[in-house]
Amino acid sequence: MTEAISGRAIDAQRFRRALALHAAGVVVITAQCEEGPVGLTATSFSSVSLEPPLVSFYVGRESKTWPRLREAGCFAVNVLAGDQAELAARFASRGVDRFAAPTVWELAPPGVPLLAGVSAHLVCALHSTMDIGDHVLVVGLVAEAHIDPGGLPLLYHRGRFGHFVPHS
Template sequence: MIISPVSLPHLQSGLAVTSDLFRRALAAHASGVVVITAQHAGRPAGLTATSFSSVSLEPPLVSFYVDRSSTTWPSLRAADHFAVNVLAHDQADLAARFASRGVDRFAEPTRWRPGPLGAPLLQDVSAHLVCLPYETAEVGDHILVVGLVVEADPQGPGRPLLYHQGRFGRFLAHPES
């Protein structure tokens, strides 16, 4: 069922949640951190995403969201494939670099190599997923991007980098009882 704002009277009366309140509430949710990379017109492009998730096992689909105002999105959209680089716990600086504007994200100290189809694969990450574009949809002020995974390379049992309350952090497992 699709709900339109017209069918929700509280939205018309101004009772909708403010973006600031919404952002603060979502900060309570920890998420994993990935860097999406692609190669377009001979140039690497990439951005940090904390909205990454699995979608389907059959077929193997993953998704992430990108802000419509992203200056990196046009290069990612134009590429014929992209890579998802799942960041390890010690890669907060890399995540911050790919979230920054006005820097060459692929210059030193970033370490990467071309993947099997050409998309940049970042070094020392927890996993790589190489994806073909499957579907996109405009949703609010973001674009939902769904990719068909054509190659997966888990790098080991390392701990993930997390994003929580506006900061990067590490996962600590509960002791087994």
């Protein structure tokens, strides 16, 4: 079996179509660097370890935000709520001030921008990174969390934002 697939790689378009079927929660990663706040939308967020408490996301090597996130040394994971699709789109757009109104945010200790109205914030210290393919794996050590226990998530599926509908 391994021999049958070794060295083969799926066609890029088919790969994207398959991945688009995986519904994912949406987060915005934020940090404060010398020039001010930076942030980007990501669906590659994942939990990694409970002890120590680690989380991860992948960022594209071409990202203009990534070098500034790395320089900041700490970041927040803002877990978006179901009604925050516009915010997600803004933090994925280039050529806009992502933190200008109508974005509502505050700078919280130890100096990380936190977005308002989210389901949860995870405040992280940059733990480690690894170059992998055309992305960088970024691992954060979680120092604290702020939680809205009633929060329902924003999801991304087949190129569209949507809501989570629990089974009754």
